[in-house]
Amino acid sequence: MPRPFSPKVVTANDLIEGDVIYMARNGSWVRDMCMAWLIEDEAEANTQLARATDEPGIAVGPYLADAAAGPTGPIPTHFREAFRATGPSNRFHGKQTQQSAPEAVANV
Amino acid sequence: MYDYNNFDESFVRNRVAQFREQVGRRISGALTEDEFKPLRLMNGVYLQLHAYMLRVAIPYGSLNPNQMRQLAMIGERWDKGYGHWTTRQNIQYNWPRLSDIPDMLDALADVGMHAIQTSGNTIRNVTADHFAGAAADEVEDPRPTAELLRQWSTDHPEFQFLPRKFKLAVTGSKADRAVTKAHDIGIRIVKNAAGEIGYQILVGGGLGRTPVVGQVLKDFLPREDLLPYVEAVVSVYNTLGRRDNKYKARIKITTMENGIEAIHDLVEARFAQLRPLFSGVDQEHFANIAADFKAPEFKTASLDGYHAARDADPIFRSWSDTNVDDHRADGYGIVTISMKAHGATPGDASADQMRVLADLAEEFGHGDIRISHEQNVIFPHVHRSDLPAIFAALRAHGMATANAGLISDIIACPGMDYCALATARSIPVAQEIAERFDALKIEHDIGHLQIKISGCINACGHHHLGHIGILGLDRAGVENYQITLGGDAGPDTVIGKRAGPGFAYDQIVPAIERLVHAYLELREDEGETFIDAYRRLGEAPFKAALYPEEDKTNAA
Structure with missing residues (x-):
């Protein structure tokens, strides 16, 4: 039996900044994971990934990352995505310097 | 130290101008990421987890104070105020914007530096013993050999698309601080029974998922044969190396699969073809390079102040015991400046620290700075009478940790x-x-x-x-x-x-x-x-x- 589909977010890096970006429900790109679109349907996820891949002017290297529903939006389920959503642990740089980011990974 | 001549200068400037155009075309959408990626990698630009990363070559780990100041300026202006020394004597900037990178490369070119061949399947930055020219146990300073290899390998038309990356390291000491046996080609400067200086050539070393200790391919290579011989090795690898499987593409696997004897025979055959093509110009050029690396004028001074400081200050004594090695010149020491303060990120240096290092090297270190593969900074030539002043300045800027070679020097x-x-x-x-x-x-x-x-x-x-x-x-x-x-x-x-x-x-x-x-x-x-x-x-x-x-x- 195929494994059940686990919810995903479409994520990539921004072309100019290199910063981690996520696709929002309206198809735009956002910097905070909690504002990302948590896609629960496999066909939809693949459609949105294909669309992202067709937008090379903004998003570099888009892929589908596992995520779960958190209190204020999607949260990562793997530590790599948790680091991408916050920034490095040795220096207070990257997304964690912005207000909403730490909350997004509070339960990971 | 070697200074760029007109040829180096115009090559690097042209490359920056070319890359500026390529970045422009990527941003305008004229190039896709698949098209752009090999171009950016050829210029040391990676895309990492949170941002782009620019890896800048520090050939054989040698910097002068002006270059160090420029690295500080670049870190401050286009990054987050610091840089990271790597295990291959490079510096990495972790937060540049793609659109700023051409300006960063221009600023590097202003001080004779670049990021070319710090990535991709080419011959990478040539590394060397960080105690070069200062170590008491040295047969010869490895830097002129490393510089000759740098010039030969930079933009070498035959070796821009090797099966995989290719790393060279050179040492002139038995102690081998350059880890030559863990490189694709390791070069050890040796003396034969007749007292002639030449090279022992090691091949097929490397770490990664399949760690292999390099083997001796040639026990004694006359100096004048170096370039044709190394070219023969890389050429044999370029033909034999596996392009079908990334994990089997390094020369260590080529050597294991074919056997060192087979590699040896192929290299000798290729060398016989290549040797006549080297007219000796390379050796004249080598002599000119070697002249650029002549030792500084070592001074003589009283060591009374140094001994008094050791007697008076146990912290200074501990640091000078741990972080200062013997130098070949009387009264001198080789200073390892720890970039590993307890709790700090190994190898990170702030722009302020870089400027302090530049000033200290200028005042006390004959203007010579090295980056070690152990991610520390080295002042190779310091008279011991100047150690108390250096220590005080380092201490004021978080760089006086007495831990070289100890458990926290990670x-x-x-x-x-x-x-x-x-x-x-x-x-x-x-x-x-x-x-x-x-x-x-x-x-x-x-x-x-x-x-x-x-x-x-x-x-x-x-x-x-x-x-x-x-x-x-x-x-x-x-x-x-x-x-x-x-x-x-x-x-x-x-x-x-x-x-x-x-x-x-x-x-x-x-x-x-x-x-x-x-x-x-x-x-x-x-x-x-x-x-x-x-x-x-x-x-x-x-x-x-x-x-x-x-x-x-x-x-x-």
Whole structure:
């Protein structure tokens, strides 16, 4: 039996900044994971990934990352995505310097 | 030091201008990422977890003070005010914007630096002994040889699309501080029975997922044969190396699959073809390069102040014992400036620290600065009478930690805090080990002990060569750390052995602590280092310390 589909977010890096970006429900790109679109349907996820891949002017290297529903939006389920959503642990740089980011990974 | 001539200058400037156009075309949408990626990699630009990364070559780890100041300026203006020294004597900037990188490269070109061939399947930055020109045990300064190889390999038309990356290292000392046996080609400057200086050529060394110790391909190569011979080796590899499987593409695998004898025969045949094409111009050029590396005028001065400072200040005494090595000139020392303050990120230097280092090197260090593969900064030529002043300045800027060669002098790759390839973090593990042993106040009692940490199997942190190696992996979605024991980066180069099952993130520091306490119990006396005790006793007592529960089970 195929494994059940686990919810995903479409994520990539921004072309100019290199910063981690996520696709929002309206198809735009956002910097905070909690504002990302948590896609629960496999066909939809693949459609949105294909669309992202067709937008090379903004998003570099888009892929589908596992995520779960958190209190204020999607949260990562793997530590790599948790680091991408916050920034490095040795220096207070990257997304964690912005207000909403730490909350997004509070339960990971 | 070697200064760029007009040819170097115009080549680097043209390359920056070309890359500026390429970046412009990527931003305008004229180039896709697939088209742009090989172009950016040829210019040292990676895309990592949180941002782009620019890797700048520091040929054989040598910098002058103006270059150091420019690295500080670049870090401050286009990055977050710091840079990171790497295990291949490069500097990496972790936060540049793509659109700023051409300006950063222009600023590098202003001081004779670039990021060319710091990535991609080409011959990478040529590294060398960081004590070059200063070590007491040196046959010859390896930098002129390294510079000749740098010029030969830069933009070499035949070697821009090798099966895989290719790394050269040169040492002029038996002590081999350049880890030549872990390189695709290792070059050791040696003297033969007739007293002539030439090269021993090693091939097929490397770490990564398949660690291999390099083998001798040529025991003594006359100096004038160096370029045609190295060209023959790379040429044979370029033909034979496997392009079908990335994990079998390095020359270490080519050598294992074909055998060293077959490689030797092919290289000799190719060398016979190439040798007549080298007219000797390269040797005239080598002589000119060597003249650029002549030793500074060493001074003589009284050591009274130095001895008085040692007597008066135990902290200075400890630092000058630990971080200053013997120099070939009377009264001089080689200073290792620790970029490993307890709890700091190994190898990070702030722009302020870089400027202090530039000023100190200018005032006290004959303007010569080195970056070591151990991620520290070296002043190769310091008169001991100047050590108290240098120490005071370093101390005021967090760079006077007396830990060179000790347990907190850890090599750590960037790991999952930055690197897109990493499977676990390295830096916080290094930070916590350093802080723990600093808190225990036993670092100096433990003595020489090298811990090396990699955040993935590619082994940028040289974990295979650590007396204690730590490899961070992703085990079922959780960070897990494997320990290897008994590795050594010295002239014999020993690959460590995996001790057993890995440890969770919060268990790795306690595991290291058990291991070190076991060593302190087991050693014969204070003179027996960790690696000596390990070699004497074997792995069993150390494994028992790492896995006490298992030991009890076995006993029962």
